[in-house]
Amino acid sequence: MKKNWLGIIFIAAVFIGVAGYYGQVYVKAHNIRVELTAVNSLSQADQDRITVSPKDSTVQREWYGGEWAHKVTFHHTETESLGELIVYIGMDRETILGEENTK
Template sequence: MNKTTALASIGAAAMLFGLLLLAVPQWFIGGTRDVPVELVAFDGLSDEEKDRIIASPKDSDIRIVSVNGPLVSLLGDTHAGKEAYEVTFHHTETVGTGPLVVYVDKDGKTVLGKQTANPIQ
Protein backbone atom coordinates (compact mmCIF):
# COMPACT_ATOMS: atom_id res chain seq x y z
CA MET A 1 0.00 0.00 0.00
CA ASN A 2 1.50 3.34 -0.98
CA LYS A 3 1.41 6.46 1.16
CA THR A 4 -1.50 8.07 -0.73
CA THR A 5 -3.65 4.96 -0.42
CA ALA A 6 -2.80 4.65 3.27
CA LEU A 7 -3.73 8.30 3.92
CA ALA A 8 -6.99 7.92 2.00
CA SER A 9 -7.86 4.79 4.02
CA ILE A 10 -7.08 6.54 7.30
CA GLY A 11 -9.18 9.54 6.23
CA ALA A 12 -12.13 7.32 5.29
CA ALA A 13 -11.89 5.45 8.60
CA ALA A 14 -11.76 8.72 10.55
CA MET A 15 -14.78 10.04 8.66
CA LEU A 16 -16.79 6.89 9.38
CA PHE A 17 -15.81 7.04 13.04
CA GLY A 18 -17.01 10.66 13.15
CA LEU A 19 -20.34 9.70 11.58
CA LEU A 20 -20.71 6.94 14.16
CA LEU A 21 -20.12 9.43 16.98
CA LEU A 22 -22.92 11.60 15.59
CA ALA A 23 -25.36 8.67 15.63
CA VAL A 24 -24.53 7.30 19.11
CA PRO A 25 -26.13 10.14 21.15
CA GLN A 26 -29.47 9.44 19.43
CA TRP A 27 -29.41 5.90 20.81
CA PHE A 28 -28.75 7.12 24.34
CA ILE A 29 -31.59 9.63 24.34
CA GLY A 30 -34.01 7.16 22.80
CA GLY A 31 -34.38 8.94 19.46
CA THR A 32 -34.39 7.33 16.09
CA ARG A 33 -32.27 8.50 13.24
CA ASP A 34 -32.68 7.43 9.65
CA VAL A 35 -29.41 6.65 7.91
CA PRO A 36 -28.89 8.88 4.86
CA VAL A 37 -29.29 7.05 1.55
CA GLU A 38 -25.70 7.82 0.50
CA LEU A 39 -24.38 6.10 3.63
CA VAL A 40 -26.56 3.05 2.98
CA ALA A 41 -25.13 2.97 -0.55
CA PHE A 42 -21.58 3.39 0.80
CA ASP A 43 -22.10 0.47 3.15
CA GLY A 44 -23.00 -1.69 0.15
CA LEU A 45 -19.59 -1.19 -1.45
CA SER A 46 -16.62 -3.54 -1.18
CA ASP A 47 -13.50 -2.35 0.65
CA GLU A 48 -11.77 -1.73 -2.69
CA GLU A 49 -14.71 0.34 -3.91
CA LYS A 50 -14.84 2.30 -0.64
CA ASP A 51 -11.15 3.14 -1.09
CA ARG A 52 -12.04 4.89 -4.36
CA ILE A 53 -14.09 7.48 -2.44
CA ILE A 54 -11.48 10.07 -1.61
CA ALA A 55 -13.46 12.69 0.27
CA SER A 56 -16.80 11.58 1.68
CA PRO A 57 -19.78 9.43 0.74
CA LYS A 58 -21.76 12.66 0.84
CA ASP A 59 -19.80 13.75 -2.27
CA SER A 60 -22.47 12.09 -4.40
CA ASP A 61 -25.61 12.72 -6.38
CA ILE A 62 -28.87 11.03 -5.46
CA ARG A 63 -31.80 10.77 -7.82
CA ILE A 64 -34.90 8.63 -8.10
CA VAL A 65 -35.00 6.33 -11.12
CA SER A 66 -37.57 3.93 -12.53
CA VAL A 67 -36.37 0.34 -12.72
CA ASN A 68 -36.92 -0.33 -16.41
CA GLY A 69 -34.89 -1.66 -19.33
CA PRO A 70 -31.29 -2.53 -18.48
CA LEU A 71 -31.84 -1.80 -14.78
CA VAL A 72 -34.25 -4.75 -14.53
CA SER A 73 -31.47 -7.16 -15.50
CA LEU A 74 -29.17 -5.58 -12.89
CA LEU A 75 -31.66 -5.27 -10.03
CA GLY A 76 -34.00 -8.17 -10.77
CA ASP A 77 -37.53 -8.71 -12.03
CA THR A 78 -39.04 -8.18 -8.57
CA HIS A 79 -38.09 -4.49 -8.82
CA ALA A 80 -39.31 -3.97 -12.41
CA GLY A 81 -41.54 -0.91 -12.71
CA LYS A 82 -40.69 0.32 -9.20
CA GLU A 83 -38.58 3.30 -8.22
CA ALA A 84 -35.18 3.25 -6.53
CA TYR A 85 -32.55 5.70 -5.40
CA GLU A 86 -29.53 5.95 -7.69
CA VAL A 87 -26.45 7.15 -5.79
CA THR A 88 -23.52 8.22 -7.97
CA PHE A 89 -20.27 8.76 -6.07
CA HIS A 90 -18.14 11.59 -7.46
CA HIS A 91 -14.44 11.21 -8.30
CA THR A 92 -14.52 7.39 -8.26
CA GLU A 93 -13.66 6.90 -11.93
CA THR A 94 -10.79 4.61 -12.84
CA VAL A 95 -9.06 3.94 -16.13
CA GLY A 96 -11.79 2.59 -18.38
CA THR A 97 -14.72 2.96 -15.95
CA GLY A 98 -17.07 5.69 -14.95
CA PRO A 99 -18.09 6.54 -11.38
CA LEU A 100 -19.48 4.02 -8.90
CA VAL A 101 -23.28 3.88 -8.93
CA VAL A 102 -25.32 2.13 -6.23
CA TYR A 103 -29.07 1.49 -6.29
CA VAL A 104 -30.98 1.61 -3.00
CA ASP A 105 -34.61 0.55 -2.49
CA LYS A 106 -37.09 3.35 -1.84
CA ASP A 107 -37.22 2.12 1.78
CA GLY A 108 -33.81 3.79 2.07
CA LYS A 109 -32.33 0.75 3.82
CA THR A 110 -31.69 -1.95 1.22
CA VAL A 111 -28.95 -1.96 -1.43
CA LEU A 112 -30.39 -3.48 -4.61
CA GLY A 113 -27.29 -3.48 -6.80
CA LYS A 114 -24.30 -1.54 -8.03
CA GLN A 115 -22.34 -0.88 -11.18
CA THR A 116 -19.86 1.51 -12.67
CA ALA A 117 -21.34 4.05 -15.02
CA ASN A 118 -20.09 4.31 -18.57
CA PRO A 119 -16.66 5.89 -18.78
CA ILE A 120 -16.60 9.59 -19.54
CA GLN A 121 -15.36 10.10 -23.07
Protein backbone atom coordinates in the same frame (compact mmCIF):
# COMPACT_ATOMS: atom_id res chain seq x y z
CA MET B 1 -67.62 23.69 35.19
CA LYS B 2 -66.23 25.49 32.13
CA LYS B 3 -62.87 25.92 33.83
CA ASN B 4 -62.57 22.16 34.37
CA TRP B 5 -63.23 21.43 30.70
CA LEU B 6 -60.80 24.09 29.57
CA GLY B 7 -58.13 22.63 31.85
CA ILE B 8 -58.71 19.12 30.52
CA ILE B 9 -58.61 20.35 26.92
CA PHE B 10 -55.42 22.32 27.61
CA ILE B 11 -53.68 19.31 29.21
CA ALA B 12 -54.77 17.06 26.32
CA ALA B 13 -53.45 19.58 23.76
CA VAL B 14 -50.11 19.84 25.56
CA PHE B 15 -49.84 16.04 25.72
CA ILE B 16 -50.61 15.68 22.01
CA GLY B 17 -48.11 18.41 21.14
CA VAL B 18 -45.32 16.85 23.20
CA ALA B 19 -46.00 13.37 21.81
CA GLY B 20 -46.00 14.70 18.25
CA TYR B 21 -42.75 16.57 18.76
CA TYR B 22 -40.93 13.56 20.20
CA GLY B 23 -42.35 11.36 17.46
CA GLN B 24 -40.81 13.65 14.83
CA VAL B 25 -37.47 13.71 16.65
CA TYR B 26 -37.45 9.90 16.78
CA VAL B 27 -38.16 9.56 13.06
CA LYS B 28 -35.50 12.11 12.11
CA ALA B 29 -32.90 10.44 14.33
CA HIS B 30 -33.57 7.04 12.76
CA ASN B 31 -33.75 8.21 9.15
CA ILE B 32 -30.66 6.71 7.52
CA ARG B 33 -28.90 8.76 4.86
CA VAL B 34 -29.05 6.97 1.52
CA GLU B 35 -25.40 7.78 0.80
CA LEU B 36 -24.25 6.00 3.96
CA THR B 37 -26.31 2.92 3.14
CA ALA B 38 -24.73 2.87 -0.31
CA VAL B 39 -21.17 3.20 1.05
CA ASN B 40 -21.72 0.46 3.62
CA SER B 41 -22.87 -1.92 0.87
CA LEU B 42 -19.66 -1.52 -1.16
CA SER B 43 -16.63 -3.79 -1.11
CA GLN B 44 -13.48 -2.39 0.48
CA ALA B 45 -11.94 -1.83 -2.97
CA ASP B 46 -14.94 0.24 -4.06
CA GLN B 47 -14.97 2.16 -0.77
CA ASP B 48 -11.33 3.07 -1.38
CA ARG B 49 -12.39 4.73 -4.66
CA ILE B 50 -14.35 7.31 -2.65
CA THR B 51 -11.48 9.63 -1.79
CA VAL B 52 -13.32 12.61 -0.33
CA SER B 53 -16.63 11.89 1.38
CA PRO B 54 -19.85 9.95 0.74
CA LYS B 55 -21.54 13.36 0.69
CA ASP B 56 -19.71 14.06 -2.59
CA SER B 57 -22.48 12.27 -4.44
CA THR B 58 -25.77 12.85 -6.20
CA VAL B 59 -29.00 11.11 -5.18
CA GLN B 60 -31.77 10.81 -7.75
CA ARG B 61 -35.02 8.89 -7.86
CA GLU B 62 -35.07 6.50 -10.81
CA TRP B 63 -36.94 3.44 -12.11
CA TYR B 64 -34.64 0.42 -11.66
CA GLY B 65 -35.43 -3.28 -11.92
CA GLY B 66 -39.18 -2.77 -12.00
CA GLU B 67 -39.40 -0.42 -9.01
CA TRP B 68 -38.52 3.08 -7.90
CA ALA B 69 -35.08 3.39 -6.34
CA HIS B 70 -32.57 5.93 -5.09
CA LYS B 71 -29.68 6.19 -7.55
CA VAL B 72 -26.54 7.27 -5.67
CA THR B 73 -23.74 8.42 -7.99
CA PHE B 74 -20.40 8.93 -6.26
CA HIS B 75 -18.37 11.71 -7.90
CA HIS B 76 -14.60 11.55 -8.48
CA THR B 77 -14.57 7.72 -8.40
CA GLU B 78 -13.56 7.24 -12.04
CA THR B 79 -10.67 5.01 -13.02
CA GLU B 80 -9.26 4.47 -16.51
CA SER B 81 -11.39 1.38 -17.06
CA LEU B 82 -14.39 2.25 -14.87
CA GLY B 83 -16.58 5.31 -14.76
CA GLU B 84 -18.28 6.79 -11.73
CA LEU B 85 -19.61 4.36 -9.16
CA ILE B 86 -23.41 4.05 -8.95
CA VAL B 87 -25.42 2.20 -6.29
CA TYR B 88 -29.19 1.63 -6.41
CA ILE B 89 -30.98 1.62 -3.04
CA GLY B 90 -34.65 0.73 -2.47
CA MET B 91 -37.10 3.39 -1.38
CA ASP B 92 -36.98 1.93 2.14
CA ARG B 93 -33.40 3.31 2.24
CA GLU B 94 -32.03 -0.08 3.34
CA THR B 95 -32.36 -2.58 0.47
CA ILE B 96 -29.45 -2.73 -1.98
CA LEU B 97 -30.85 -3.28 -5.48
CA GLY B 98 -27.70 -3.09 -7.58
CA GLU B 99 -24.37 -1.52 -8.36
CA GLU B 100 -22.74 -0.42 -11.60
CA ASN B 101 -20.18 1.90 -13.17
CA THR B 102 -20.91 4.53 -15.81
CA LYS B 103 -18.49 2.99 -18.34
